[in-house]
Amino acid sequence: MTHGELGLQIIIFCLGFFYAIVYYIAVPGIVNLQAVSDQLLAYITAVLTAAFAIGVINLTRVHWINIKRKRATWRYSVILLLCLYSMLVVSVIASPFALDPNSVVIPASVIAFSTPIYNFLYYKILVNINSSIFSLLAFFIASAAYRAFKVRSLESTILLVAGLLVILGQAPISDLIWPGFSVIRDWILAFPNTAGQRGILIGAALGIVVFSVRRLIRYPW
């Protein structure tokens, strides 16, 4: 480990330890630790916001080189950069992320012109494209359920029966067929599902604690 790495590691350890203390222990004293913690967190916000800008610069560089060198997928790079910057421009003028919503620098007429463009791009294109792609999942689920849900063993039979009962219970019309479907669905979700999920949750939480401690003390050395 170089001196630079060691210094960095000491800073990481001290800050991590400091936040753990502030989170778990209220320390009354001359220095308001909570206020110090809040101020440091505000700095983190500034640093992370700068990271977004680096992301945009990096994306632009990669795709600009693609276009310049006419690589195989350069046409997609053109589309990506066009979409990125057109959305970026209208978003900073007319969106909840607008830089100047009160029209101090940007003229009100420009904001009024950009607002319907932003609304069209966002609500009519982005929302619909993304929703459509996500909706394809229904078709894959239907096809996959048909192919994979087979009674091959005791475990798969239990899974199949439980799955079908939850699917049936989730359908509002099932109560008209037999009200018991809802009761069974609620029971499966409240007991067997909860028990399994708790095991996963506790396992994951312990894993996170172990990973965090290892990161703080930089183990293995």
Place this chain on the structure above:
Amino acid sequence: MRVEILATSLKSDPRLVYVILLLVITVPLLTHASVPVPITPTTLTLYQFIQNLPRNSLVVESFDYATSVVPELHPQAIIVTQHLFLRPLKILFVALDNNGPTLAEAVLDTVNKGNKTYGVDYANLGYIPNTATLIGMPSNIPQFLPLDTHGNPTATLPIIKEFPAIKLASLVITFDDDSSAAYSYIQYWEGQYKIPVAVGTTATLAPGFMPLYSSGQVVGVLFSVRAAAEYSTLVYQQYDCCLALSGASSTMVALSASNLLIVVMVVFANVAYFIGRRTSRGSNRT
């Protein structure tokens, strides 16, 4: 034997399955068929929790979903927001997803805000960019979110003067498409400041919140678009309005039909599987 042939052809070419599913979904939507929606306990508890909140309680609504799940979560957000506006409550809108502020504006454009005034009764604080901000907000809102989405300094808003810190909130509701936002709120707001958390999420993720619901860490779980329909029914029963506002109720027949289709197809596939296995055993013996 015919069953077996049909099952094999469906397995090798699923296009027929796709066509049937498409019909099963679109026909009920186009005919505006409706079906009564039974109320599930996870939806009812959230409705009752909001209904029992004292006057002028602060509720935080967090829009933590991307545009891909708008059909599933937007109806929930619309009807829950409408319910909040029907009650004498103060509402702050935030988002842990960068799509959230825009979707929150869309919801605000849809609901009837009654006589509530922006800045006094509700405000859209916009995007919470990172965990650091989330951790800091319970002790000081203006320091971490200095401007709202309209460019107003949050410190000057009457609602923020009344509630300068999130720790004064009585409820936070997250509409979450990947569990991370809900877990963040549970970890940083519910764990440390005991702010009750409710979750509206997709049907695939909702069962994952049941342990937290059982333990009382989550006061309500909304399951997909069905919960939006249930919530619409509850609001309609109480306030005689808004049944069709979110559009969720009109999708219930399509949802039922598609669920039943999947059940029928799984049963059919298993029947074909057993017939096929029996036939192959018989031919092996001979």
